[in-house]
Each structure stands twice: as structure tokens, then as C-alpha cells.
Amino acid sequence: MDGISIAKNRTCKKIDPTNPTATGQNEIYVQLVLSLALGISAFFAFCFLRPRWKSLYAARKRQTESAKSLPELPDTFFGWMPVLYKVTEQQVLASAGLDAYVFLAFFKMSIKTFGVMFLITCAILAPINKKFDYLPTPGDSSDPRKPPELFSNNPVWGSWRIVEDTVVQAKDGKTALPDTDYLWAYLVFTYFFTGLALHFMTSETRRIIKVRQEYLGSQYTITDRTIKLSAIPPELRSKEKIKDFLEKLEIGKVESVTICCNWKWLDDMMDKRAHVIRKLEEAWTVHLGRRKTPVLDPAQSAHPGTSDENEETEGQENDTLLGESHVTAYEKPRPTTRIWYGFLSLQNRKVDAIDYYEEQLRKLDEKITMARKKSYTPTPLAFVTMDSIPACQMAVQALLDPSPMQLLAKLAPAPSDIVWSNTYLPRSSRMIRAWTITIFIIVLTIFWLIPVAGLAGLLDLCSIEEVWPGLAELLSRHDILRALVQTGLPTLVASLLNIAVPFLYDYLANMQGMISQGDVELSVVSKNFFFTFFNVFLVLTAFGAASKFWGELQDSLKDTTRLAYNLARAVKSLAVFYINFILLQGVGLLPFRLLEFGSVSLYPILRMGAKTPRDYAELVQPPVFKYGFYLPSAMLIYILCIVYSILPAGYMVLLFGLIYFVFGYYTYKYQLLYAMDQPQHATGKAWPMVCYRILVGLGVFQIVMAGVIALSNAFVPAGLVVPLIPFTLWYSYYFGRTYEPLMNFIALRSIRRDSNTSTNIAGESVESNLIDARLRRRQSTVDEEREKFSKFINPSLTVP
Template sequence: MDIFRGPDLNSSSSCNSTGSVHVTPSKSQKDLGVQLVLSLALGATALITFCVLRPRWPQLYAARKRRIEPQIRLPELGTSFFGWMPKLYRITEHEVLASAGLDAFVFLNFFKMAIRLFCVMGFFALVVLLPINNRFRDFRPTFGDNKTEDGKDISQLGLSPTLLPLDDDDSSFGMYKGGHHKDLSSERTYLWAYVFFTYLFVAMTMYTINWETIRIIKFRQDYLGSQSTVTDRTFRLTGVPEDLRSEGRVKHLIEKLEIGSVECVTMCRNWKEVDDLMDDRDKLLRKLETAWAKYLQSQNKDKQTQRPGQVAAPANGNPTPHIDEEAGETQRVLEDNTDNPHMMEGERPQTTIRYGPFLLRSRKVDAIDYYEEKLRRIDSKIVAARKKDFKPTDMALVTMDSVASCQMVIQARIDPRPGSLLTKATPAPSDLVWKNTYAMRGIRRLKSWSITTFICILTILWIFPTVFLASLLSFCTVEKTAPAFAAWLKDHPIMYSLLQNGVPTLVVSLLNVAVPYLYDWLSNYQGMISHGDVELSVISKNFFFTFFNTFFVFAISLTGLDFLSKLQDFLKDTSKIPRAISDDVEWLSVFYISFIMLQGIGLMPFRMLEFGSVVLHPIYRAMSSTPRDYAELEKPPVFQYGFYLPTALLIFNLCLIYSVLRWGFAILIFGIIYFVLGYFTFKYMVMYAMDQPQHATGGAWRIICYRIMIGLIIFEIVMVGQIAAESAFVQSIFILPLIPFTIWYSYYFKKRYEPLTKYIALRAIRSTEDHEDAVLMDEQFADEGESRPSQALFRRGSTLDEYREKGVTFVNPSLVVPLKQPWVYRDPPPLPTEEETNTSTEELPSLVMPNTVSGLGIGDANVWRDSGADAA
């Protein structure tokens, strides 16, 4: 029996006057079957393809394992077709923490928490709530215009314009029977079950959050307390007054506090000049390497066109440059991926330079000589710039002699003046965005608020294309714009189901994949100090977008073109919003089931397949021309939590919101499937396939918990509206206290747990000599029936962060990084020594061949060196 009634394909009255009814798909169980078959087909195809390609493409599917330090050992998964699955399952969370870090540990534990919680909730939804809903809530929703099928106004008949139960013997699709409806007063007692399970599920969710938070805090404190990296001993000091802006004065100020010795101080200075020079040098270096690649390819083609045994004559009588014997493979790759039909035999690539007044004069010169000279000149500027004394800013990075001293400073206030000498934790040196360390605080704050405001406005503006796309996908729009196609759909119910059910979920899924790239790009311009902060910001922004557009926009209005009029009504009377949401939530049940099906069963295996990387790899390879380009193709892709976590949080909240309702059991079942598949998929990605260059020390857990609390509040509002729609006001009033209680719980969580997700407790910090403290902490883990994480995790005597930060210091890389030489042949050039980096450009080695090529002599080369090199 169909639970929901969709538009009648054989009745013209199913479409309203606007020509469009519902942004939701049709709502029959048959549609769910079609969506399930489609999702299974997509997922099975991707999974089988992955199992076939995984052992054949280890450079992609085991990229991280091939490049991590040998000390970090990952279990071998083997090359069998399905044999990798049980081995991946047996990887413990201790091994995840040791080899992938805190962020991966927190991310995967969110999936495990969801599985445990929804298994229990799903049991109650299936065993208790499903029989209740089948007995009392066998709904037939009304049309959008609140009229019966024969055009009578429901309000005139005394019927509720929302969801009404039919008689048990009613098998028709009508809203009423003979103009009469059943007395609902005898049936409202079942709504107390809704009240009970709303309280139960809210309590279970909060208990699960508490239990998992305490557990994560213990792992986090033990992990961070057992290590002593330069990051753990360094804090960021902002708001430094002008009279204290020197390394010596800051060191004296901190040591006067008598909380420890200062190891070193890095005063952030205005390094914009040297940073810009390094950026320009990187661009020049790549242009020079591209020119060399073109020339070597031309030489290789010349050799292939010669008769066997004939030696190619060098251009202009110059000696042929030495070609490394190991460069043969690279040259063949370059030849296969680049075609230069315009080049003559033996000719070197040229480039056009402009010089003179207003750069009106131009001349073609040898590209290799030109870029080599430009590189020499910019190297000279960099060497000179590195010796300058740059103006200090109001920020300093202070490294203490111990982790405990650093944590005491971070968790304290050292100056009575507001905004002065503020202390914060410092990200790792490789995680710092150095260009933002010397930006003015006011400018960074202005950029942050401006982009945040722009993103909020943009997210709201996404309503209109979302509603427009949804209205285009409705059957009534098709019937109005393409009657012949609509008639064909009536004769093919499976295709109709795909249009009404599969296509909208696919469009929403693709939108949720595409938009995060835009938000990620915008977040990088907000002036944040670290890449980890950017990642957390992307998670928040993308969740706001996915939740707002996927749930709120669909739930607030079922009619695409009627959205603005409904929005005006809600602005006039906001009390209508809970009732409208509760009514429309029932309509959207099948849509969200289809959405979760597609995300979990259909698209999750594609994430493990890295479909985007596979598709784009030939394109990137065709665009590559230099050895450096090909080496960068071998780097593992970056795992970005901001792209994956928001969708998982959305599905978690959908499972909460629908847990008590008619289709709650189905949404919970497919939600469990989503999180099970997601756990295995993302576990493989973070462990074997993808890199995580930045680490936020598990900071995403705070975002996860607060977003779940938002879902709880929406769940409670929906249940109030659902029960109030049945005129059961007493039961709905009993749910109202949950809303302020959930808000209070968020403040409770913030005060009790959040500090321990940001800082390291002093008692958790220990050295190798702190045996008594270690025994005491072990006893605190004993009551949980598991060993202390450090016993199994850190037996090698080091953590992943300590491996990452071995030998690094808080110094702007632009000041000390060796100046890379052009990568011409297969093997990368050796890094220059510190002495070579600091020499003048006249002493730098040259890659250009002696004399000249392409008909230019030394004297000719000086012409463009003097007149146009700097002007180009």
C-alpha cells in the first residue's frame, strides 16, 4: 500500500494554477524501489571498479602509504579482490590515531557514534513506533491548494488541511469518504508515544555526545600530553604594544612572569617584499623549466628523424647539450604529451619581451636565456631582501622550554588591558599562513566579517536557483512545457519515477559537491592564521549551506514558484513556520530516504574510487610538460574534512528529525547503512589514499557536537508542530521544555567540555620520568575495560606530530628555504647549500649552455638583458 499520495498522472487537476506543484519527488514505495536499484547499480559498479584498480594503481589508491615515513607502519591490505576489507576493519582506533592523527580519529569516531546511536533508535522505531504509525498515522496528504479532488475547500468540510487518517477499509486515494471524516479525539492518546520517544531520543543523543566527548578528550589529552613538539611549546602573542616589539623585550616580559624559560621568540614582521619575490621566483622557475622541456623534446624529435647511425648536427654549429642517460623516460613522456609543430629542427623556444616607453617595442629572444637571466636577477633581490630588517608587527611566536609552561600562558591572561598581549595556541609551522601573520588585525577582522557576510547572503540567494531547479523537475512543469514528453512518462512509470525521485536527489547531491569548492576558495581569503582554521571554517560554512538548502528550503515550501508568497506569509506571522515545517516534513520523507540512499549506497563507493581524480588525471597529465609537473601528479590528493563532514552531519540530523515519524524506521535504517559505508570508505581514504597536511588537533569535534544540537532543536520543533497539527495541544506543550533544555545543554557543553578540546590539561602533560603520574592516569582508564591509549599507541616513543615536526622551527620559509634550481632532467636537482643560497647572483651556477644558440651571441644577449629583462 502506498503511504503517500503523489500527483495523479491521469488527472489534469493534479497541477495547480502555477503549473508546478511540488519540489519533492513522487511518494510511492515503488519510487523507493527504483531509487534503491539505481543506487545499488551505481555503488556496485564503483566498488567493483575500485577493487579491480586498487592493486593496479597503487600510486593513486595507496599514495599516502607509499609516501609516509617508514617509521609509521600501516598494515598491508594485500592485492586480493575483497581481501582488503576484513584487514581494513581490523585496524584499531589506536592505529588510526598513531598513523593518521587526531583529526582522522575524531572524524571516524563520529561515524562510529552515529552507528551505535541509530542502531538503538532504529530498534525502537522498527519495533514500537512502526506498528503505532501503521495503526494511527496512515496518511493521505492534501494537495497544495487545500482542496479535495472534486475541488471542494477542505476548511468548508471541517477537515484539517494537513494530514488526516482514513478509515481502515478505505483503499482509495481520496482525502475523505462521502464528505465525512473520523472522529480524531479517540485516537490522540497514541501521541503520548511521540512525546515519550522524543524525550527518549533526545536523552540518548545527549548521553551519547557526553560519553563520546569524554572518551575523545581522554585520547586527545593523552596523545598531546605524551609528546613535546615545538608546536606544543609555542604560543601566539597578539596585541603586542609598540614599545615591546622586539624579541629581547618579549622574552624578558614572559620570563618575568616566572612560569618558565623562553627558548626563542619569533617576532612576526612585514615580510611582504620577500614573500612576493619568492612567489615571482616560483613562476619564473616553472617558465624556465617549461622552456627546457620544449627544447629537449625538440632535440628528441630531431634524433628520431635521423637515419640509423646518423648523428644530428647541432644548431648553428654549437655542441649538443649533455643529456642525462636517466632522462630517456621523462623525454618520452614529454614527447607523448606535448606537440610543437611550429618548432624548426634544432631550434630553441623563444619568447616575446616588451620594452621601451609604455612597453610599445617588442622582440623575440631565446626563452631559456631570458628566463635564466630573470631568475638570476630575482635571486639577487631575494638574497638582498633576506638581509633586511623588516618592520615588526603586533604578533610574536614564543617558544617555551616545556609544554606545561606554554599551556599555563595560553590558559591565562597576562595583561589587564583589553585586547593587549593576548595568548593563543599556535598551529604547526607547516600549517601557518605566514602572509596573514603580518597583516593588521583590523584588516584581517574586516576581511573575515566581509566574506562571512557575503557567504551568508550567497547561501540565502542559493534558494532561488535551488527552487527553480526543483520546479523544473516537477511533472507539472514537464506537462506544461513538453506535453509529448509528459505523455510518454505516463506510459513509462519507471522513467517517471526517475524524473520525480532520482533526478532531484542527484541534483541536490551534485550541488552539495560543487558549492563547497567555492566556499573553500572564499575561506582562504578571510585572513586566518592557519590552514587548520580554514578547514574548520569550511566545515561550518558548508554545513550551513547543505542544511539550509537541503532541509530548510524544501521544508518551508513544497511549491517551487510559490516560495516568495509563502515567505511573505511567514514574515507576517512567524507562528506559521513550525506548522508549515511539520506538515511539509511528512511530504519530504521519501525524498530524504532517496537522498540518503544515493549518498550512501550510490555515491560513497565513488569517493573511495576517487572518481574526480581518475577523471581529471589524464587532463592534468596532458597539461604537464616538465619533470616537476609529473612529480606533482604523484602526490596523494588532500583529504579535506570540509568537503565530507557537512553532508554526514546533514544526514545525522535528518535521522534525528525523522526518527519518530512515519518513515523514521526507513530513514534510520538507510542512515545506518550510510554511516557504516562511510566509516569504511573514509577510513581507507585517510589511512592509505589521501594526505592530511594540516591538523587541527581534533577541533572538528566541537563543530560536530554543536551542529547535532541544532538538529535536536529542529527535531523538537518539528515534533511540536506534528503533534499540534493533530490538535493535541497538551502533548505538544509537554515537548516544549526540551527546546530551552537543549539550548542550556549547549552552554553546559561549552563550559564543561570545550576547554579540554582546545587546550592540554597540565596533569596530562608528562615526561618519560613521570611514572607515578602515568600509573595514576592508567587507573582512570581501568574502569572502562580498555588499556590506556599510550600503552599501545606510543610504544615507539614518538607520535605522528613529532615525526612531522622533527627539526622544524617557527621561521618564515621565504627567509630560509633553499632556492630551488630548475628541474630539467629526470632526477631532481640537488638542493643548494646555505652558502650557495646566500651568494650573489654572479657566483650562481648557470644551466645555459656556453656560447649561444638560435643565432644570438653574447653581445646580442646583453641587448635584451639591458633593455627589456626587467620590463617584461
């Protein structure tokens, strides 16, 4: 081979590894075609169905009061797009609230960050990488850029991406070192991109804090004046004693106190009553016959002339359980149900269903009426409403009691957000649940290693050959089939895992016993990000295929520097996989989110099972937007863009990452404003979670860059990367001390004492808009509309 001999440690003889550059291009082209086919078909389907199925695609606009002020979207095929584009941040804030504003702010910040990085990468780093960091063909002397005898026995040698386990040696036994001067550019841009990411993150944090303080300080809701007082000692568990205790602190007057009691028996009866009501409604519906429900037919939304009639019909169905019309005559035999009784409920007979459920309902109503008059055992938790917002803020930002873990004051969740069945759970029970689920998630994390390691095996043809030689030989002869199996299939499986696993973690988070749905949602974000980051990225990248997994894991635990080298080596080798992953997520799957494929698929099934007007009314309710399902994947793609930004594949990763965040911004903007409801009330508290995970991504980026540079024996620039890691840790501490409190509390200076003053909640130019009275917001915020007439009372005590 003209002075160069090649030896292989594996028997991958049937697979030609000499030109993986072309193979990578084929894989990207195949993934691009598949993603475009999926994305374009889903997008066109959405554009076709949107004006014809307004009960789904405009559900929030039609049914939510805060969305009424949004501009109407034209019924033309593409006419909705410019109108959506022109919806301002002020309108997002006024219509959807702080949580939606913060969620979209992350996408907007990512667009700015990666837009700048992409331009810099194309202008400076791409030419550098093209000249110095490429994949040569062993024995190819035609490339003038390749110095002679440039190979070493290192599996991954510096800037040369040698195929793993291929050893190339010079004829005389000596090896020549490549030119590593260009790696100083890697060092410079590691610092520059770290600073750029921190700059955009800090600037966006300051802007969100300003908007949040202005927004919350200008409104006057019962939630803003209420504290959640926990760990109340037994001697203070009465309304009068709690009121006296707080007023003696001279921070303000107490308006009302709600002590959470053990209402389990009452709640259980209310749940049983809801079940009986549904059974009774179903029996009556069967007896009266199939109802006519024109409003629920998606096709009828396409006819403008029927909209007023549809709205009137909707109102009638919501006002009564059964309505007036029926199809069959009253002479139809009354429905029956089977009841079980006697010893061990072994005997049964059929009875009239309507009479039976009416009697059950009557008995339950009598029990509930009596139960509401009883006294229940108070728990160590209470909701205390103060007479002013400053008094509430002072209470939650101060230590109320000198005893540790006693009389702890925190901001209360919104009344509609409270999970009342968890308020009377003992603290020990909640802790046991939390630890049990944490341990279960750790076990799950270990379990996920099996499919993830198997997924990694598909990326390596040598691993495929060890398990299935025939398949490896077939793939080596067909480039397109190889691209589908080696990259298309793994990216699809990884994407499906990202879609399916959040449902499991959402269930687990709801079982933890948290007091509010907002806390549950933040917990889902945390759990799902842990899965995507640890299993889909870290394990897949650092440990590779199943055949090497346990050995690599043991070696990494013995020597942590090996983990850094493995991470750096694998990040470069998995570039094509992650390019295709981002491409599939952004171009192929985001249009399916816009299409609401799950709701569209389930609608015929739910429609066939619907019988009562209540069932039909629930069919047209806006789907719930869950931040925990969408935010973790976006944060993972943010980290991937940062990690690959300097490497040879950086320009492509940044390009497709930029496409993902642009498409994602407008997809989720449409859903949050027009299609889906977000009942959780976290007041933008997801932003600190986003920032901390960005900092985690920056730490991984710095470790990878230090490893990549060190693999070329350029230890001086590699060592100079290391100080960035403790700096990032320090900045995390600085962020927590400086910015996070302003994301949790309202500064006293921000509170408007005059609750009748109309105040602006604009996004980008708050100061100038405050001066301009013409741009001041409407009378009430979305939170004020949501919490109108709300009280901190268990609905089981008051619901009719």
C-alpha cells in the first residue's frame, strides 16, 4: 500500500470503511427525504383540516375567554401563517400568560444564539475544519492536504477521524504527528461560544425577570395574596390561632385562613358520586335515544353559516345534561343493569338502571350533605390569604419561626391548580412516595440502558456483523438500505422513546403526592430531561454499542479521564446520527405536533364511545399542553447544538438545530394561542430549570472540547479549556443567588399599590411602553380572569 500497511483488530472484512464520508452523506440525504416526506404530508394535512375542524384546531380560541382578543386566522390554506407571525409577545402574554411566554422565549433565545453561531461557524470554523480535520482514505496519496505517514496506532487520532479499531502504521515503525496549530482556534471558540451562550441566556433572563415582575406586580389575584403555611405545630392548628400568630408579626392583616383537613372520606364519596352521575346520564341517554350533536361534527365547522347555530347548540348542551330532543320514543324498554349482592356478592339480578342510579345518587347526596357538616382532623398545612400582596411577599421571604422545619411559608399555588387529595397526605407519606418513585426511576434508568445500548449497536456495522453477519453483508452492499438501518432506524427509535417515555414519567410525577399541578409539571420536565440527557445522549455517546457497554462502563468508573476521552471520541463519530436526529425532530415530527396526530387518531375512537352530552362536550375541550412533554427534547437539541458547534459537523448541526427552533417556535406558538389549553399556573418558574440545564450542556461542551483537543496530544490548549468548567459551576451558583429569587418572588418595588391602575406587560420595550398610555394592557391579566371568584376551599365542600 505504498509504504503503509493496515491491520484490523476485528474481522469486519466485508465492510469497506474507507469512505464513510460518502456514507454519512447518503445517510443524511435519506433522512432528509424521509423527514421532508413526513413533515410536508403532515403540514399539508394540517392546512387542509384546520378550517374544517375548528373544534380541534381552534378549540382554545373558541372556548377560552382570554383567547377571544387574538386575531382571527383566515380559512385559506396558508393565510394563517402571516397572521400568526404578526402576533406580538404582548399578545402572547396577555392571552396565554407567563408560562407560555417563557416557553416561547426559550425558542426565541435559541434562534438568536444558534443563528449567530451558525454564521460564525460557516465563516471561520468550517474552512478551518475543511483544511485540517477531514477523514482520509488509508493509502490514498492523491489528496495534497495529507502529509505522508500521518497515522498512529491511536484508534481516534487527533483531527484524523480514523475508523475505530483500525491500526495504521508506517513502514519504518515511526509515526508522524499532525499539525495541531489549528486546535488553538478550537480553544478560542470554546471560550467565545461559552461566553456567547451565557450572554444570550443572561440577557433573556433579565428580560423575563423584568416582564415577570411587571406582570405579577400589576395584577391583584387571590393567589398573589395567599401563602402556603406548612409544618404547623398541633397547638396552632386553628384559624384563630394562625391569624393571631401572623398578625402579631406586624407584616399585614389576615383576610382568611383555610386549614387543610383529612377530607378523604368526603372526597371518595364525591368521586363515587361523579361515577354514578355518569352512569345515570348514560342510562337516560340510552333510554331517550341517540342525540343529535351537530356542533361536534368536525366537517360542519367548515360552513360559516352554521357557526352561530353551533355555538347556540353548544350552550344548550352545557346548560342541561340531556337536552330536549331524542330519536327513539319513550316507549322503548328502559335500560337495565346487573347488581351483585349476598354473601361475597355471589348473587345477582337485573334491575332498572335509571331507578337504581337515581336511588344511589339520592343516598350519596344525603351522605355528602351530612359529611359537609362534620368536623375533620386538621393537618399541618393551611392556606392563608393576606390583605395585600406586599404582606404575602414579606411572609414568604422571611423566617417566621426560630424552630427548624416549623411554620414554613411558601407562595401558594392557584386554587384551580391544587391537588386537594394530596393536601391531607402526611409529610412522611409524601416523602416515602417521593423516595419510592426516585428509586423506581433509577431502576428504570438502568433498564433503559438495554434498549439504548442495543440502539447504539445499530450505529456500528462491526457490532451488527458480530450479531448478524448476513445482515451486515447485505447492508455493506446497499448504501440506501444501510443508511435506513444504521441511521434512520435508530433516530426513529430514539424519537419514539422521547415521545412515549414522558407519559410514564408524567404518571409517576402525579403519584408523588405534590400539592399543585404546576409542581407536577415542573417535575415532569426534570424527569424527562434526565431521561433524554442521560440515556439518549450520555449513555449512547460515552459507552457506545451493547457489545462494548459494560466493559467501557467498568473502565470509565476506574479512570474518569477515560470517560472524557470516550465522550470526545464518540461525539465525533456520532455526528451523522445526531444530525439525523435533529433533522427528524425538526422537519419530520414537529408538523405532526401541529397536526395533533394523537388527538386526530383518538377522536374516532372517543367519538364512537361517546353517549351523553357530557361525553360530547369533553370531545371538543381544548387538548392540554404539557410543557414536560416538549421542553426536554428542545433542551437536548440545544445541548447537541452547543456540543457540536466547533466540530467539523458543527455547521450542519447548527443549521438543522436552527431549523428545529424556528419551526418549533411557530408550532408551539400556534398551539399555545389557538389550539391547546395550559391550565397549570407556574408563573414562568420553568425558566431557571432551563438555564441550569443550559449550564449542564455548556459543561459537557467544555469536557468534550478538552477531550477532542487532548486526543491530538495538544495538551496545552486542552488544559486551557479546563478553567471554563469551574467557571461554569461558579456561574451556576451566581445565577442561583442573583436571578433565581426574582423568578420565584415579586420584588416589593414591583408591586403596584393601586390595583385599579392599568399597567403594561409588554415584552421587549417595557420602559418606553410604560410611558405610552396607548399601549397599556387591558384591565385584567389571564391569571385574573382565571381566578375570578376563586377561593382556597376544597371543591368537595362547596360544589353543587
